[in-house]
Amino acid sequence: MKFQKISVALFLAGKSIQRGNRFTFILTVTIMALVFVNLVFLPSIISGVVVNFNTQSIDYSFGNLIIEPREKQVVITNVYSLKRKLDQIPEVIGSSPRTQIGATYRYKDNTQSGPLIALSPKSDMEVTKIGTKVKEGYFLEDTDTDSIVLGTTLTGNQDSRLDKSDSLGGPQVGERISVTFSNGVTRDLVVKGILDSGVYNVDLAGYVTTREMEQVLGVKDEASSILVKMRENGKEEYYKNLLMQYGVQEKVRTYKEKAGGFVNDAVTAFEIINTISTGVSLVIATVVTFIVIFINTVNKRRQIGILKAIGINKRVIVYSYVLQVLVIATCGTILGLALAGLLVMYLNINPLIFPGGAVYPVVEPGPFIRSTISLYLVSIISGFIPSYNTANEPILEAIRGPA
Amino acid sequence: MINATDISRVYRMGLVEVHALSGVSFDIGKGEFVGIVGASGSGKSTLLHILGLLDLPTSGFLSINGIDVSAMNDDERTEFRLNNLGYVFQDYALVQELTVLENVSLPAMMRGTPRDEYLHKSEELLNQVGLIHRMHHRQYELSGGEQQRVAIARSLINSPTLLFADEPCANLDTKSSRNILELFQKLNAELSQTIIMVTHEEWHEAYMCRVLVLTDGKVADQRACKR
Numbered sequence: 001m002k003f004q005k006i007s008v009a010l011f012l013a014g015k016s017i018q019r020g021n022r023f024t025f026i027l028t029v030t031i032m033a034l035v036f037v038n039l040v041f042l043p044s045i046i047s048g049v050v051v052n053f054n055t056q057s058i059d060y061s062f063g064n065l066i067i068e069p070r071e072k073q074v075v076i077t078n079v080y081s082l083k084r085k086l087d088q089i090p091e092v093i094g095s096s097p098r099t100q101i102g103a104t105y106r107y108k109d110n111t112q113s114g115p116l117i118a119l120s121p122k123s124d125m126e127v128t129k130i131g132t133k134v135k136e137g138y139f140l141e142d143t144d145t146d147s148i149v150l151g152t153t154l155t156g157n158q159d160s161r162l163d164k165s166d167s168l169g170g171p172q173v174g175e176r177i178s179v180t181f182s183n184g185v186t187r188d189l190v191v192k193g194i195l196d197s198g199v200y201n202v203d204l205a206g207y208v209t210t211r212e213m214e215q216v217l218g219v220k221d222e223a224s225s226i227l228v229k230m231r232e233n234g235k236e237e238y239y240k241n242l243l244m245q246y247g248v249q250e251k252v253r254t255y256k257e258k259a260g261g262f263v264n265d266a267v268t269a270f271e272i273i274n275t276i277s278t279g280v281s282l283v284i285a286t287v288v289t290f291i292v293i294f295i296n297t298v299n300k301r302r303q304i305g306i307l308k309a310i311g312i313n314k315r316v317i318v319y320s321y322v323l324q325v326l327v328i329a330t331c332g333t334i335l336g337l338a339l340a341g342l343l344v345m346y347l348n349i350n351p352l353i354f355p356g357g358a359v360y361p362v363v364e365p366g367p368f369i370r371s372t373i374s375l376y377l378v379s380i381i382s383g384f385i386p387s388y389n390t391a392n393e394p395i396l397e398a399i400r401g402p403a
Numbered sequence: 404m405i406n407a408t409d410i411s412r413v414y415r416m417g418l419v420e421v422h423a424l425s426g427v428s429f430d431i432g433k434g435e436f437v438g439i440v441g442a443s444g445s446g447k448s449t450l451l452h453i454l455g456l457l458d459l460p461t462s463g464f465l466s467i468n469g470i471d472v473s474a475m476n477d478d479e480r481t482e483f484r485l486n487n488l489g490y491v492f493q494d495y496a497l498v499q500e501l502t503v504l505e506n507v508s509l510p511a512m513m514r515g516t517p518r519d520e521y522l523h524k525s526e527e528l529l530n531q532v533g534l535i536h537r538m539h540h541r542q543y544e545l546s547g548g549e550q551q552r553v554a555i556a557r558s559l560i561n562s563p564t565l566l567f568a569d570e571p572c573a574n575l576d577t578k579s580s581r582n583i584l585e586l587f588q589k590l591n592a593e594l595s596q597t598i599i600m601v602t603h604e605e606w607h608e609a610y611m612c613r614v615l616v617l618t619d620g621k622v623a624d625q626r627a628c629k630r
Contacts, residue, residue, distance in 0.1 A: 310509065311482070
C-alpha cells in the first residue's frame, strides 16, 4: 500500500509539473535559483578575499614561515650557515634572508620616509614573487650595487592627484634618487625598476641588494629576518615544528602569526560579515521561497479537496506536493549552480580589485552544501505545511473555500 | 444499504446557529434510484454530503452497507469513499491537470488496481458515457455535459455500491441533462446501481424510483415516482 501511495503521489506530482502553469513553475525555479546564487555568491567572494590575503602574504610579503632573531637579539647572525641548513630540509623550497631598515628617500623636492629592504634577488625569487612584478625597468641582481627598485606607491606620479598616498613624485627608471640609510649614510641610487605587486605594504618599500646594504651598514652575514617558502601552503604549523626539529633555534613564525593583527582582524571581520550575510540571506530565502510555494499550493486548495473527495489519501496528496517542490528545488539548484558558475567565470576573467589585490571568488563546499540543504529544507517545509493543512481541512471547505 | 437515524446538522454562522438538518431518518435499499428534492435551503445538499461522507452530522447515526460510518475517522472515511462510494458534483470537480482517461483512472490507481485492468475499465466506462473519442482530452476542451459524463465515469471506476449525485444537471442544458439522467437510469436498471441524487427540477423525478422531500431540514414527504 505504501508503494501504491508513492506511485500515485509521483503520478500526480509529475502531471502537475508537466501540465501545470508553466509561468508559475519558471518563476518559482528562477526565484530559487537566485536565492541559491545569493547564498553561494557572497561567501565565495569573502573566501576569495581570505584566500587573497593568504596568497598575497605568502607570495609577496612573508613566504610561509619567517625566521626572526632569537630572544634579546636584534639581528640573525650566521645567516649563510642558517640558510644552508634551511635549504637542506626536504620540504623547503627556498629561503631568503632580508634586512629591513627605515630610510629616507629624496627625489627632486619630494622627501618620503619608508622601509628599505635588502635582499639577495636570486634567493628571494625562490621565495616571493616580487621579482615578477616589475612593471617598468628590471628587478635587482645579486651583484647590483648603486641600484634600487622602488615600490609603485612609494614612487608615485608626477601628478600627485593620481597617488594613493604621499610619494616621491614619480621618479623614472634610470633617474637617481637620494636614500639616507638608518645609520645616516646617504647614497644616490639609480632607479633600476618599479615594482607593482598590488600589495600595499610591498609597494610602499624600496629594495636594494644585500651587498649594497652590507656596504652601507658595514655588517656581514646578518639579516633581520629569513623568509622561507615551503612545499605546500596551509601546513605552516606543521612546517614550523619541522624547522624547530631540524635545529633552527631562531624564532619561527608562520605568515599568519607575522601578519597577526591585520590579516587576522580582516579575516575575522569578513567571517562575521559572511555569517551575518548568510544568516540574513537564509531568512530572506526561506521567506521568499515559502511565500512563492505557499501561494502556489494554496491556489490548488480546491484541487486538494477534490482529490480527497474522490478517495485519495491525504498522505498521498501531501507526498505529491512535497515531490513537486523537490523537483522545483532541484531545478532551482541546478539553475542557481549554472548562474553562480557563470558569475564566478565572469569574475575570474574580471576580478574585483581590493586594496590587497585582485580578488577571485572561491566556491567552497561548505556554503554550497549549506545552500543546497537550506533550499531543499525550505522547499519541503513550504510544500508540506499548506498541503498538509489543506488536506486536513473539511473537504467541502477546501472545495468551496471557507464560508 | 443506508440507514440514517435522527441525523442533524447545525452550522454556526457567527453567533447564529443554523439547523440545516433536524432529526432526519430514512432507509434506502439496494438498487434504488432515490431523489432528494426540496426548495433552496431545505438541506438536501447537506444531507447528500453527510451520506457521501464529505461532511459529518452534528448528531445521529448513519450506517452504510451495515457499517457504522459515523464513528469513522478522516482516513477511514477517505478509504471508505474510495472503495464504496461514487460522487458526482454539480460543478464536475475534475482534476484540471489530468486527461479524461487519467481522471477516470485515478481512483482505481489509488485502490491499487493493476494498470491494464483499470485502463481497460476506464475505456469501457468512457465508451458507456460516449466519450471514448475524447479520452486524451483535457477538461478545458470539453463541454459541461461532457465533463459531467467524465465525472460519472470516474465515480463508477471502483464499482461503488452507492452513487451520489449533487444536482448533476444544474449547469447543463435540457438535452445534456436528459442524457445524464438516461445514463443514471440505465445504470440503475441494468446494473442495479444504487443512486441517490439531489435535484430541484420536478421533471427529473420521472427517472427515479422514490423521492425524499425535504422542507426546513426535515423529511416532509416520501413518495414513489411514476417511472
